Amino acid sequence: MIRVRFAPSPTGALHIGGARTALFNWLFARHHGGKFILRIEDTDRERSTQESNQAIFRGLDWLGIDWDEGPNNGGPFGPYFQTERLAIYHDYAQKLIAAGQAYHCFCTPEELAVKRAAAEARKEPPRYDNSCRRLAPEEVQQRLARGDKHVIRFMLPAAGESIVEDLIRGRVVFKNEVLDDFVLVKSDGFPTYNFACVLDDHLMEISHVIRGDDHLSNTPRQILLYQAFGWGLPRFAHIPMILGKDRARLSKRHGATSVIAYNDIGYLPDAMINYIAKLGWGHGDQELFSRQELIESFSLEGVTKNPAIFDLDKLNWLNGQYIRNILPERLVDLCEPLVVAKYGRQDFTYLSRVIRLFQDRLVLIPDIVNLCGYFFEKVTAYDPKGAEKYFKKDNAKAILSALGQRLGQLDPFVKEHIEAVFKELAKEMNLKLGEVIHPCRLAISGRTETPPMYDVVELLGKEQVSARIQSALAYL
RNA sequence: GGCCCCAUUGUCUAACGGCUAGGACGCGACCCUCUCAAGGUCGAGAUAGGGGUUCGAUUCCCCUUGGGGCUACCA
Numbered sequence: 001m002i003r004v005r006f007a008p009s010p011t012g013a014l015h016i017g018g019a020r021t022a023l024f025n026w027l028f029a030r031h032h033g034g035k036f037i038l039r040i041e042d043t044d045r046e047r048s049t050q051e052s053n054q055a056i057f058r059g060l061d062w063l064g065i066d067w068d069e070g071p072n073n074g075g076p077f078g079p080y081f082q083t084e085r086l087a088i089y090h091d092y093a094q095k096l097i098a099a100g101q102a103y104h105c106f107c108t109p110e111e112l113a114v115k116r117a118a119a120e121a122r123k124e125p126p127r128y129d130n131s132c133r134r135l136a137p138e139e140v141q142q143r144l145a146r147g148d149k150h151v152i153r154f155m156l157p158a159a160g161e162s163i164v165e166d167l168i169r170g171r172v173v174f175k176n177e178v179l180d181d182f183v184l185v186k187s188d189g190f191p192t193y194n195f196a197c198v199l200d201d202h203l204m205e206i207s208h209v210i211r212g213d214d215h216l217s218n219t220p221r222q223i224l225l226y227q228a229f230g231w232g233l234p235r236f237a238h239i240p241m242i243l244g245k246d247r248a249r250l251s252k253r254h255g256a257t258s259v260i261a262y263n264d265i266g267y268l269p270d271a272m273i274n275y276i277a278k279l280g281w282g283h284g285d286q287e288l289f290s291r292q293e294l295i296e297s298f299s300l301e302g303v304t305k306n307p308a309i310f311d312l313d314k315l316n317w318l319n320g321q322y323i324r325n326i327l328p329e330r331l332v333d334l335c336e337p338l339v340v341a342k343y344g345r346q347d348f349t350y351l352s353r354v355i356r357l358f359q360d361r362l363v364l365i366p367d368i369v370n371l372c373g374y375f376f377e378k379v380t381a382y383d384p385k386g387a388e389k390y391f392k393k394d395n396a397k398a399i400l401s402a403l404g405q406r407l408g409q410l411d412p413f414v415k416e417h418i419e420a421v422f423k424e425l426a427k428e429m430n431l432k433l434g435e436v437i438h439p440c441r442l443a444i445s446g447r448t449e450t451p452p453m454y455d456v457v458e459l460l461g462k463e464q465v466s467a468r469i470q471s472a473l474a475y476l
Numbered sequence: 477g478g479c480c481c482c483a484u485u486g487u488c489u490a491a492c493g494g495c496u497a498g499g500a501c502g503c504g505a506c507c508c509u510c511u512c513a514a515g516g517u518c519g520a521g522a523u524a525g526g527g528g529u530u531c532g533a534u535u536c537c538c539c540u541u542g543g544g545g546c547u548a549c550c551a
Contacts, residue, residue, distance in 0.1 A: 009551045044550055109549065116548095125478050126547075151549050169481070178479050178547085186549040193551045217480055217546035240482075240544095247543055275488095278500090282489055285499045304489075307544065311487045314501040324514075360514045371512095386511095422510085437510040449512035 002034025003207045006067075007197070009041040010052035013258030014059030016310055017212060017242045017250055020276040024239055025210050026065045027277070027298035034207070038070030039200060040081045043190045048083075059259040063269050064291070069204075077204040082196050089191040092199055092229070093152050093184055101228045102184055104140050105132035105153045127180035128153070152185040154195075154225065162220035167208075167237040167300050174220035182221055194218055198225040201234055210237045210300070213307070237300050240280050240307040250310060266364030267315065271322040275315045279308040288321060320363045328356045335368045342369050343376035350375075353459055357451040375460065379446040379468055382475070386448040390439040397476050399429065399439055404469035413462040419454045443472035 006022040008014065014022070029036035038060070042048040057071070069075025079085055096102035107115075107128075116126040133155065143150070156179055164172040184195040191199070201209060216238045226233050244254035256262060262272055274289050281304065283289075283297040323331065332352040339351060354375045358368055382391065390396060406421050407413075426436045437453045444465055450456050457465055 007551090011551075041551060047550070105549095112549085120477080123477065127478095149549095172480070174480070180547085183549050188549075190549085192549070197551085212545090213481065214545050215551090218551090220480095238481085243544075245487090249544075278488065280488090285490075287488095287500055306482050306489095308489090309487060311501080313486095314488065317501055320514090358513090361512070432510090434510045441511065447511085450510095451512080453510055 001205075001207065002029060002032040003037065003205050004029050004034065004210055005037040005039050005201070005204065005206050007039040007041050007200075007211075008056050009044060009047075010049060010056060011044065011047040012052055013055040013260060015250065015257040015259060016276065018056075019059060019063060019065075019259045019272075020242060020279060021210070021212055021239065022060060022065050023063070023273065023276055024281070024298075024303070026067075027294055028208065028210060028300065029068075030295045031298045035068040036066075037075070037077070037204060037206070038067040038080060039204070040071060041193065041196065043082050043193070043196055045188060045190060055258070055260065062260055062263055063273055082191070082200065085196070085200070086189065086191075088203070089185065089196055089199060090189070093191075093195070096154070096184070096228060097152065099228075101155050102152050103133055103155055103181075104135070104144065104150045105181075105183075106135075106143055106148050106150045107132060108149070125178070128182075130181055133181070149187045151183045151187050153181040154184050154221075154228070156181050157224065162223045164216070164219045164223065164236055166216070166219075167235055168303050168305060169216070169238060172216065172219075174217075176220070176224070179221060179224075194221045195225065198222045198229075202226070202229070202231050206234050208235045208237060210239060213238045213241045237303070239303055240305060242276075242279055243307050243309050245309060245311065247307075247309065254310070266366040267319050268322045268326070268365075271315065271319040274322070275318050278314075279310070280304050288318075316363050323362045323365070324360055328352075328359060331355060331359055331362075334365050338366055338369050339372065339376070343373070346376060350459070357455055357459065361451070374445040374447065374450075379444065379471065382442055382446050382472075383448050386438075386442045389448075390442050391472075391476055393439075395429070395431075396439050397473060399425075399431070399436055400443055400469050400473055400476070402429070403436065403440055404466055404473065407457070407462065407469070408466045410462065413458065415454045415458045418457050422454070439472075440469070444468040 004025040006018075006025045008018050008022075026036050028034070040053060040056075042053075053071070060067070067073070069077060070080045074080070082089075093102060097104070112128070115129060119126045132153070157176055160176050162174045162176060164174070166172055182194065183192050185191055200206075219236060219238075223233060242250055244250045246254075250257055256265065259272065263269070270291070273291065273294070277289060277294050277298075278287070281298070281302050283302055286293075286297075289297065329352075332355045335355045336351060339355070340346065354372050355368060358371050361371060362368060402425055403421070406425065407418070410417055410421060422433065422436050422440075425431075426433045429436075438448075441450055441453055441456070442448060444460060445456065460468075
């Protein structure tokens with residue numbers, strides 16, 4: 001049974017890197033018909049917050065990544081919040097102590113800082129000096145009874161190597177001597193990441209640990225723990241990180257990092273999924289993937305080793321692709337609130353026809369607001385360059401006035417007839433079609449670029465078109 | 477500092493020892509066209525550097541350089 005997990009720590013919103021780790025795990029599970037588990041690693045009491053939990057749920061929800069076991073829906077291996085599993089960590093820590101593979105350490109953070117500084121001054125690696133290993137059992141009992149602050153440390157095997165057989169990177173060997181007696185349980189009684197992670201992955205029967213590259217160096221410590229407990233290892237797959245434009249780890253400095261912020265900016269979740277799936281993974285030359293196609297094609301073999309830079313250009317292109325491909329009704333649903341917020345309540349039929357006119361012209365959903373204004377508001381200004389070009393001509397007045405007159409008499413006011421009016425007028429006045437259309441466009445929209453003119457004229461309606469042409473004539 | 481990972485156009489990537497190093501975004505030109513988009517065609521643009529191994533290296537090995545990670549009572 002394939003069982004994978006996404007294990008974020010709730011110290012902020014779900015961001016791009018986390019979202020992709022979640023996605024790869026989810027795709028892997030869905031591809032193999034396995035289970036995808038969400039586990040919240042909230043053992044950092046200082047930084048974990050309830051709001052972050054919610055933000056992570058919302059982010060996953062927005063992306064459409066659902067979990068088979070985890071918070072809210074539970075599961076047979078719960079609880080899925082690490083802070084609710086404290087008794088488990090405590091038990092296993094005691095087992096390790098009893099087996100002589102872990103010990104109590106009473107060194108204070110201050111003492112450790114001094115030792116570390118001294119080691120660095122001697123140009124030695126800043127490792128723990130194992131001093132508490134040698135404490136007499138009586139002294140340990142005494143200090144424990146006294147309630148002295150302490151941590152529990154892992155007793156590192158003296159020598160040997162820890163070998164990570166990584167599904168993406170191949171065999172990676174670490175010498176145990178470069179590690180030190182790392183902390184398993186903090187003085188507040190909470191487990192550290194490496195300890196809780198191993199226990200939970202084992203207890204939750206995780207088969208594949210798919211996680212960011214930043215954990216590769218942690219893996220030897222974890223392997224040592226699996227071995228101390230006599231447990232088999234899960235398969236490991238370390239995926240490359242996502243970096244910002246400056247090749248540094250993605251952070252606030254790189255703009256929007258939380259996945260939900262992209263919703264607010266106007267990206268579609270499917271476009272985001274498609275984009276982050278392709279960051280560090282590929283399948284031939286295919287660029288566009290539906291969810292179903294991603295599930296079908298995804299495999300760890302297709303994952304690259306090199307870090308990827310998060311670049312908005314391709315996301316923008318993808319978003320445009322997705323906007324063009326969604327059902328017009330759905331586009332209307334997405335755009336309506338924004339348009340209403342800006343221009344007030346509108347007749348729905350009219351509003352939805354307007355929005356559909358712009359389906360090929362949006363990169364981001366909110367682009368609609370700035371493109372469609374003249375359909376809801378009077379034209380109060382003319383594009384200066386356009387006015388210079390189309391209104392300053394000698395025949396501008398004649399064209400607009402003739403056009404206004406004919407359109408004013410047109411009945412029914414429909415596209416085919418409107419088109420005929422423009423064509424006939426151009427012919428009669430011995431003008432190119434554009435010479436009629438351009439001034440008209442400027443007159444009725446104030447702009448030099450709009451959707452095709454006959455559509456705009458028809459949708460705006462006879463009354464508006466006539467009025468706007470009159471205003472333009474007055475302006476001339 | 478020590479250990480580990482990574483290295484193909486500006487960006488995402490393909491080529492898993494063998495054609496003129498392929499595709500996508502972006503960029504430029506052209507076509508379409510009433511404008512803007514969309515769409516189509518074409519173009520510029522890369523194997524970080526140096527050593528090996530080999531008949532032959534993007535591909536395998538080593539060194540250098542560059543970037544990233546871990547080295548916490550963060551995860």
